[in-house]
Amino acid sequence: xxxxxxxxxxxxxxxxxxxxxxxxxxxxxxxxxxxxxxxxxxxxxxxxxxxxxxxxxxxxxxxxxxxxxxxxxxxxxxxxxxxxxxxxxxxxxxxxxxxxxxxxxxxxxxxxxxxxxxxxxxxxxxxxxxxxxxxxxxxxxxxxxxxxxxxxxxxxxxxxxxxxxxxxxxxxxxxxxxxxxxxxxxxxxxxxxxxxxxxxxxxxxxxxxxxxxxxxxxxxxxxxxxxxxxxxxxxxxxxxxxxxxxxxxxxxxxxxxxxxxxxxxxxxxxxxxxxxxxxxxxxxxxxxxxxxxxxxxxxxxxxxxxxxxxxxxxxxxxxxxxxxxxxxxxxxx
Numbered sequence: 657x658x659x660x661x662x663x664x665x666x667x668x669x670x671x672x673x674x675x676x677x678x679x680x681x682x683x684x685x686x687x688x689x690x691x692x693x694x695x696x697x698x699x700x701x702x703x704x705x706x707x708x709x710x711x712x713x714x715x716x717x718x719x720x721x722x723x724x725x726x727x728x729x730x731x732x733x734x735x736x737x738x739x740x741x742x743x744x745x746x747x748x749x750x751x752x753x754x755x756x757x758x759x760x761x762x763x764x765x766x767x768x769x770x771x772x773x774x775x776x777x778x779x780x781x782x783x784x785x786x787x788x789x790x791x792x793x794x795x796x797x798x799x800x801x802x803x804x805x806x807x808x809x810x811x812x813x814x815x816x817x818x819x820x821x822x823x824x825x826x827x828x829x830x831x832x833x834x835x836x837x838x839x840x841x842x843x844x845x846x847x848x849x850x851x852x853x854x855x856x857x858x859x860x861x862x863x864x865x866x867x868x869x870x871x872x873x874x875x876x877x878x879x880x881x882x883x884x885x886x887x888x889x890x891x892x893x894x895x896x897x898x899x900x901x902x903x904x905x906x907x908x909x910x911x912x913x914x915x916x917x918x919x920x921x922x923x924x925x926x927x928x929x930x931x932x933x934x935x936x937x938x939x940x941x942x943x944x945x946x947x948x949x950x951x952x953x954x955x956x957x958x959x960x961x962x963x964x965x966x967x968x969x970x971x972x973x974x975x976x977x978x979x980x981x982x983x984x985x986x987x988x989x
Contacts, residue, residue, distance in 0.1 A: 661781050664757030666693070666703040667731075668773075669748030671741055672720070673710040675764045679719045682766040683707065683730070689770050690729060698777055703756070704977075706731045707764075708748040711738035717972075724974040732974035739968040742845035745825055746837075747968055753834035755977060760828045768826045772863035776828040785833040785856035789826035792862050819848055826863065832856065843967065899947040906943050909936065 668686055672679060686705050693699045707730060709717045720732040733751060735744070745761050752759045758780055762768055772789065779787045825847060829837070836854045852858075 661757075661783075663697060663700055664780070665700040665755065666690075666777070667748075667752035667756040667759045668703075668705045669708065669745060669752060669759050669761045670705065670764050671708050671710055671744035671748065671761075672712060672716050672764045673738065673741070673744070674712045674714045674716060676712075676715040676719060678765050679707075679716060682764055683719070683723050685766055685770060686762075687727060687729060689773065693773065693777070696774075698774065700757075704729050704731055706733060706748045706752055708744045709734040710741065710744040711735045721974065728976045730974075731977070732972070733970055734972040736969040736971040740845075741825075742847055743968050745847060746845060747970070749829065749834055750838060753831050753838070756831060758828055758830045759834065760826075762826050763824075767865050767867070768824060769863045769866065772826075772861055775861040775863075779859040779861060780828055780830065782859070783857060784828075784859040785830040786851060786854065786858045787828035788820050788858060788860050789824050790820055790860050790862050791822040791824060791865050793865075819852060820860065823848055827851070830856075845967075899950050902943050902947060906940055909939070 668690065670682075670686065675682075683705070690699075690703060690705060694701055694703065707720045707723070709720055709732065711734075717732070717734055720730070720734075723730045724732050731751075733747060735747070739747075749759050749761065758777075760773055760776055762770065768789065776787045776789070829851070833851075833854055833856050836856070837851065840850050840853075842850075
């Protein structure tokens with residue numbers, strides 16, 4: 657690796673899942689950007705693009721293969737099956753850290769402004785080990801996504817997670833930061849929370865987000881909810897404490913209901929008490945089920961962590977720098 661911060665080796669990591677409609681356009685745009693940065697003498701000529709196929713079911717891998725054959729600036733990594741957006745980003749970074757001075761991760765749809773990469777690199781040259789990309793606004797989001805994202809970031813802050821509001825997985829990490837990240841072994845990944853925990857010198861770059869030009873977003877509501885659950889349960893035990901608080905509150909409500917029941921019995925209003933008893937059963941039953949669900953989330957995630965299974969498998973690797981591993985199974989612990 658090149659130790660000169662004025663002109664380091666950059667690997668751009670791009671997670672891809674069923675991106676056949678957008679990948680050709682975005683890969684060409686990234687190749688043009690890579691060439692532009694090389695011509696400006698901002699990055700080393702050994703810089704490359706890593707396309708990580710997250711077990712796509714369409715022609716995504718075929719497109720990556722074609723790009724690899726036509727341009728050796730492309731590296732292709734293919735999962736044996738779908739392992740999720742966060743694992744795809746991590747896999748690309750962990751592969752890249754062997755060869756590069758720093759990585760920039762960006763989504764395959766290129767809604768994130770690729771011209772902000774020069775600002776990322778500028779902050780890296782000034783000494784930052786991690787540069788976070790933060791959206792200027794959420795104008796391109798629908799009302800539901802805008803409200804849910806705002807609630808998510810505020811909830812994470814309340815839960816004690818050190819996370820930048822409106823941050824994205826568009827960021828720069830130095831090889832030093834990548835080595836530190838490799839020490840984090842949890843299975844339930846939430847990179848936006850893990851990376852700030854590293855604690856190296858950081859800075860922020862603000863970027864614009866554009867409407868998606870081709871295809872549809874692969875980040876469904878269920879995937880967003882899973883990411884939110886991973887974030888909350890990975891970095892806070894406050895939900896467990898909230899369950900404890902709910903238990904105390906339920907006891908207080910129960911005590912008040914006992915007083916109410918004695919009052920009604922004393923004055924002979926036993927029939928009218930039916931509604932209050934029914935209401936208390938529903939409230940307490942709901943509180944118990946909610947509490948069990950929260951506790952179950954923590955127990956289930958601890959169970960997944962204790963099994964120590966590999967995060968992912970590479971089914972195929974296309975790399976001019978690592979030809980002996982091309983089209984061979986590569987296991988990642």
